[in-house]
Amino acid sequence: MKRAMKKLAIWVVLLSPAVALAHPGHGVLPGNSLWHWLCEPLHAAPLAVGALVAVAALRKLLAARPR
Numbered sequence: 001m002k003r004a005m006k007k008l009a010i011w012v013v014l015l016s017p018a019v020a021l022a023h024p025g026h027g028v029l030p031g032n033s034l035w036h037w038l039c040e041p042l043h044a045a046p047l048a049v050g051a052l053v054a055v056a057a058l059r060k061l062l063a064a065r066p067r
């Protein structure tokens with residue numbers, strides 16, 4: 001469990017710079033709206049990758065858990 005959480009933390013740190021890019025200046029939706037963060041590929045792609053990694057880590061954790 002500790003190892004999986006450490007791996008997850010490393011991925012979050014690796015992916016966070018892509019999510020935290022400065023505003024404004026890109027995209028067609030205002031930078032302060034939720035839709036900007038959900039629809040702009042620059043933000044949505046890293047969030048989607050992060051979510052997939054988190055789901056994969058959680059599935060692996062649950063599969064490895066003794067019953």
Ligand SMILES: [Zn+2]
Pocket residue numbers: 022023026027031036040042043
């Ligand atoms: Zn943006």
